[in-house]
Amino acid sequence: MLQAFLVALVGAGVFMESPLLGQHMLARPIIISPLVGLVMGDLKTGLMLGGELELVWMGLVGIGTTTPPDVVVGSALATALAIKTGASWQTTLTLAIPIALVAQMISLVVNSFDAIFTHYADRQIEKKNWKGIAIGQWTASVVVFFSKFIPIMIGYLVGAPVIKIIVQAIPTVIKDGLAQSGNLLPALGIAMLMQLTYDKKYAPFLFLGFALVAFLKVPMIGVAVFGLIIAYIYYQFKPNDQNEEDLL
Known part of the structure; x- marks a missing residue:
């Protein structure tokens, strides 16, 4: 009870x-x-x-x-x-x-x-x-x-x-x-x-996670760590609106 x-x-x-x-x-x-x-x-x-x-x-x-x-x-x-x-x-x-x-x-x-x-x-x-x-x-x-x-x-x-x-x-x-x-x-x-x-723009990241598990036998925690690193790199190198204006 x-x-x-x-x-x-x-x-x-x-x-x-x-x-x-x-x-x-x-x-x-x-x-x-x-x-x-x-x-x-x-x-x-x-x-x-x-x-x-x-x-x-x-x-x-x-x-x-x-x-x-x-x-x-x-x-x-x-x-x-x-x-x-x-x-x-x-x-x-x-x-x-x-x-x-x-x-x-x-x-x-x-x-x-x-x-x-x-x-x-x-x-x-x-x-x-x-x-x-x-x-x-x-x-x-x-x-x-x-x-x-x-x-x-x-x-x-x-x-x-x-x-x-x-x-x-x-x-x-x-x-x-x-x-x-x-x-x-x-x-x-x-x-x-x-x-x-x-979204086609982010589809490669999805297939990358699939490939890590299916072909390289990376555990889920490892995939999560890879995802975190890639997200950080993507954020750092993605131009913001101000940078795009400066380039123009």
């Missing part, structure tokens, strides 16, 4: 960073999964799953009125269940997506319900009732907090034994299929991100 409470507190607490303190990008799998792993005593698995889930969802952005899959609930609950059941990271990736989709439906209902408090705060503004405005805002925040906290906690308490039985009952051939699907999901996430950010 304590672990379920802590996991739910991590997920819901990190999510509330954005509406209450401003967007610092803490409500991401690369932050949530290690924190879940830390409270469950398996930081290594949390770090691994956080990186993999971030690759899947790094290009996912809610634009306008669209509500994307709930990355917070999906990451926290999938990581917790993976550590609890001992499932492989590939199985965890395929598990995280349906969890996030179900949580997305809950978010849609909660967001519609929260409109009640928004209209209440609007009425208090007309009355210049500043205390009433604060009540409307904080009540809505509490509802949003529990909309993350409760699904994670219930999912952990109910889901762990069920998921463990399901994982043990899955035939080997299906497990192998899930493993291959899990291998493809990070590539899919990168492809989605490239659709939004790909």
Whole structure:
């Protein structure tokens, strides 16, 4: 019960960073999964799953009125269940997506319900009732907090034994299929991100990173160091607007 409470507190607490303190990008799998792993005593698995889930969802952005899959609930609950059941990271990736989709439906209902408090705060503004405005805002925040906290906690308490039985009952051939699907999901996430950010001007840097790993077997930390050095060199030698004017 304590672990379920802590996991739910991590997920819901990190999510509330954005509406209450401003967007610092803490409500991401690369932050949530290690924190879940830390409270469950398996930081290594949390770090691994956080990186993999971030690759899947790094290009996912809610634009306008669209509500994307709930990355917070999906990451926290999938990581917790993976550590609890001992499932492989590939199985965890395929598990995280349906969890996030179900949580997305809950978010849609909660967001519609929260409109009640928004209209209440609007009425208090007309009355210049500043205390009433604060009540409307904080009540809505509490509802949003529990909309993350409760699904994670219930999912952990109910889901762990069920998921463990399901994982043990899955035939080997299906497990192998899930493993291959899990291998493809990070590539899919990168492809989605490239659709939004790909630029021919910077494409050589992307392919350089790929070549370092594929052909020279450089570890990811080494690639990151190379990237940092190249970025610094590029910044130092890139002419700024003032230099361009002087040249003219």
